[in-house]
Amino acid sequence: MRYIYLFLIFIFLVTLFSFVVEEDAVPVREIKVEAPFDVPNITVPDFSMSESFPITDFGAVQGDKDKTSQAIAHAIDEAHKAGGGIVVVPEGEWLTKKIHLKSNVNLHLNEGAVLLFSEKPADYLPAVHTTWEGMECYNYSPLIYAYECENVAITGQGELKAKMEVWEKWFARPPAHMNSLKRLYNLAAKDVPVEERLMVNDSSHLRPQFIQFNRCENILLEGIKITNSPFWVIHPYLSKNVVIRNVEVFAHGHNNDGVDPEMSQNMLIEDCVFDQGDDAIAIKSGRNQDAWRLDTPSKNIVMRNCLVKNGHQLVAIGSELSGGIENVFVDNCEVEEGAQLNHLLFIKTNERRGGYVKNIHVSNIKSGKIDAGILGIETDVLYQWRDLVPTYERRLTPISDIYLTNVASKDVTFISRILAQEELPVKNIWLKNVSAVKVEGENLIHENVQNFHREN
Template sequence: MDDRINILIAGLLLCCTACVPHADPESAWMAAVPHKANVGAANLPDTIAPVNAPFAMPRFSTLKFPDYVVTVNPENIPAGKLATGTIQAAIEDVHARGGGRVVIPQGLWKTGRIILKSHVELHLEEGSVLQFSADVRDYHPAVFTRNEGIELYSLGACIYAHGQQHIAVTGTGKLVGPGPGTVRQQTMTHDVIERVVPLDKPVDQRVYEGDGGGTIFPPAMISPIGCRQVYIEGITLEQSAFWNVVPIYCNDVVIRGITVNSVGIPRGDGIDVESSQNVLIEYCTLNAGDDCIAIKAGRGIDGQRVNRPSENVVVRHCLMHQGHGGVTVGSETAGMVRNLYVHDCVFEGAGIGIRFKTRRPRGGGGESLYYERIRMNVEQTALRWDMLGSALHVGELASDTPLPVTPLTPRFSDITVRHVIVESAADFMKVDGIPESPLTGVSITACRVASDRFVRLKHAVDIQLSGIHFAGKDSTVNLYSCRNIGIERVVTGSMMRPAVVSTGNSDGIRIK
């Protein structure tokens, strides 16, 4: 059966190559895909345009605060002391008066953890630098946080908020993370987090304060938890100890015009949305030590216990430079990621463009995910589904052997990709699905692709590729254990004979 499929598909796809006219390079959709000069922080507009997404979204606007302003005065900082107390006193004052702005003027300000309060805008003027301490003690006491999808108490974030509303961090100043010191020395790096944190204990007993040189979980740069109306605009973040901007359990979040530089930082993600709803990310420029933007929803049994999704998230007009992935879903998705819309972005130098990650013991997954008008120059793969992971992190669960479906078996489904220009990549599309939970329901249409290799699908069901113009060395479509795969209007720019290698009991292969 497989041999007959191979012969039939090879012939039909060759006919497609000869007979289908090439798409007009000046077509409307191609002209609408942005270039890197059109996106990122340098192009931030003054106002927030309405969001037009495939799902309902609220109208976002710039947060307004009362006129009361407190400017932090360096003369109020005791000699030889950090600015933490002075900055925090200003925040408490503004909060107590019903709200307003705390201004950090030009200069270098060395500080420990800052805690934002409701109705307070922390504004960094041009030339101001908040340099966060490298000493674990300057983040005491431990606070409630979520680290890599698991709830615990540890250092929290350099700028932290819990249960607040109507808060902002704005300006053209800079946040610089901890340098060499106990924060980095005591960070847990020896194992995956679920094998370190005792998940059978109540959360308030999972405390990692770092006393006596003990393990800590590092602070993010900015992380509001359980907050409403969060607004972050304009600032630059560098040298993070961990993830940079991380809203957790938040609703109504705007992140716009920020610049992140964390290249070389392990786990130095740019923006991570954790179990949050109604989020807009726009006009950001990201150079990350890990993923530029990642959408997450908790890890394994702890994430399922919380059971809060990330949903209604829009990413637009962003410029992703270096990073493991341009926009990634996962790998912590226990509460599900749904209603994500990424459009009008440029990935210029990332390892992978659009990236999906799950792991068998982490649960959840993603659905109703939409991507369009994206331009890519990536080093590895334009569209990558890595659903199994490696044995280094999940042991035997990374095996390609089918296992029984459990509550911790993740899934991805209902994904739409269209109007993507891949200017360079090693592979256009690679899928490693889970044998008992294959990737399901993906539509990829109207793409211009220049990559070394075309498509490899493993454990995938109901995949449709249509209107793809491919120019590359190897136009082979490799299928392993796939069902109901449709390919139509594929145009190749090479003289190589297109072919489909169908193995592993693949069936339902349709070519038009």
């Protein structure tokens, strides 16, 4: 009996040691970020001493989607089991299905490497726990998906590219698609368990995100190029400690925002290039009842030294902001001439959202012509939802403490347009040295604004 006890203790210690090695094998490093508010040091994984796992060692074959997908999954498994590793995609074009990352894994694309993602929806099944415009559901897997992971990275000089033959047909929103959205809205409003919100069928056509980090921590995206996307391009969701650096995004499809931080905290986006069919950065924090349940604001988000070649806004906040958004700093960014921007900063909400927006700083921005204006704030933005579904619970959104400094644009329609409710005015807006070469209409168009300051 004594030997049995000793053997069991030995097994326990070996298991414990293996667990510790796996969890601690990839060290993290801290990045200090300066902002007008306190930002905790952001931790990211350091794979500089990690072992490499080339996908060709696991049977990847160019042009063979099945073999390459299996090889990538096998390499990720082995890197994870080793306690950490770099899954290397060599030069060449590699057709693949979905990729699911695991903790302590770095997906690295060598120069000249292209991961080309299949356009077939069946390649992104079975359904996973994800979201659609701020509502949780089970839907097609994002093309690259990480769920409850720590220490994950996508790096290198290669390209992630989505085939679009099917997804671009899904950009349209026919009645069957809108009925599915209405169904999801009602399920979320009534707090139906997420597991029962299956949105994969013949007609829902809820397009997946390209990259989603769902409930993850310590995330690094660096150096890669991303081309095309079915939906939002980079989506950190309920995640902490995210650095997106030297990434170039080109995606001109419907809802092709560049980065959508949602209920995520401690983020740095720097030295990136965005060429979008929608917003460059769209900061969100969930929609209505789902976000009230999850109760997690987006905060401590810094964007700096970025170039926007095209997009609807440099930075949009909302309209899915029901968990609250605070502590955002956008600094030293440029919008190219001809970018067809609507606003530099646009904050949008409606009577269903609740949440809050506060402590938003935008400084040292240069822009070409803007179709609308530099600052826009609107509190009655419902788009097609106004008549599609009811307001189950009315909650207004307090918006305050917005600071714009040293912002220069070419032609605009207005400098600032703020349209708020009489019962909850927007408060504390500061514009310092904010100007345009030409203003086509009124400089300031304001309804229900308190404590607005402008100085040159």
